Amino acid sequence: MSAVAIELENLTVAYQRHPAVHHVSGTIAAGSLTAIAGPNGAGKSSLLKAIIGELRPSSGMIRHRLKSTDFGYLPQAADINRRFPISVLDTVLLGAWRQSGALGHIASAEWQKAHDALEAVRLGGFERRGIGSLSAGQFQRVLFARLLLQDASVILLDEPFTAIDGRTTRDLLDIVAHWHGEGRTVLAVLHDFAQVRAHFPQTLLLARDVIGWGATADVMSEANLRKARAMAERWDESAGICEPAR
């Protein structure tokens, strides 16, 4: 593999001292396409939030040489105010932030890119629609169009296909494959193991601790999946202090 995009060194992220991500070490290669799989409560979303800097690690390090605008982050849909009176085109144009900044004007090239991005997610002609009138699947397409415009070198997707129908998921997976082809680094939190096996060459199987990390076929073994399920959602009120590993 080529250069390292992000390096995790003994990373632990904790809520009220209970670890959600526990002693994770490893590297994410530049240009790799990695799925983060695991049961609910396995710390998948927390890991993404730690990488973009929204959560502070309790211990350990995240190393990269990227600016915050180099990341494209798609959070779980619940974080967004879907009733806000903003048009589809304006939502997509937020992706031009790196060029426009908070206060600058948006160049005509960016307008063209926004239209192209909407065509790419099959929402051509939706520019003037309010986002309140879109279905869940259409709205997810809009967010992918915004990511397309962001032109980020590292793209983090948090459960991008939850509650999305098969056709939309296929279209959006095509875009993910396209990003991979362009040499961008993509990390996606996913629930659907079949999807992981079919579309993602690398997998990080997480159940607070790393169960497996590497080529998908090796990681997604029956034994590993059983192990992941067994470790899920354990919250021990009386847990002692974790001794430094190694």
Add this chain to the structure above:
Amino acid sequence: MTAYDLLLAPFADYGFMRRALVACLCLGLGSGPIGVFLMLRRMSLVGDAMSHAVLPGAAIGYLIAGSLSLTAMGLGGLVAGLSVALLSGMVSRATSLQEDASFASFYLSSLALGVLIVSLRGSNIDLLHVLFGTILAIDASALYEIGAISTATLATLAIIYRPLVAECFDPGFLRAIGGRGPIYHFIFLLLVVLNLVASFLALGTLMAVGLMMLPAAIAQLWSPSLPSMMAIAAASATASGYLGLIASYHLELASGPTIIMTAALLYAISIFLAPSGLARRYLPRPHLKG
């Protein structure tokens, strides 16, 4: 009575009516769009609370200046309003109290303190002025200050429009790209307090927020897009000011409450007639083919 007598004569004949009209137009232009953002951030009641929180500062300014001076009361109100906003934010982050609960505690304390300070030194008439405003007694210098606040409000909103919209609509996105959302939130709070201080002299502490929230609610009933919502809010706020002044002149009613009642009337009409209002619900039109 001719149309001229009805609609223009009050302003042609009396200087205080002209000044009141200009003050209302300025207040409406600034407060309408601010109210729309408050509503979209689900902070409608925060605006109300904030208008009360302004009182002790304004009262102290009034005591120091010895008269209803907008500069002194405005500065005091600005300090008081911002401290309550910041303190309640800090308390809700540091304790298990939700933001609305800590806000309510702070503004109630603030309102009580303000009324106490005014009653300590001023007369009951002063208290009435502070609570209900004196739009017919606005002088030229107060008018300049109200105009300056409206101008600054509209210019600032135009400049920070994109980050403010992003912060309301998708704060997570703004955080992820390093967009410094809290700075724009603070600038916005500053604008809210400034506009409340401007409305304070005209409409009093109890109704200062009226020209913000009623026009915002009207705008949301009529329009699905943010720019037109802001235009509708500004238009309905200024229209309420003009119509309210005329009604109060001819019917010999108190001006401040009449202006807010006019806005309330427009709101009631909108509830029935607007696209998302009651009339459409009970008189459904046939659906389209696709």
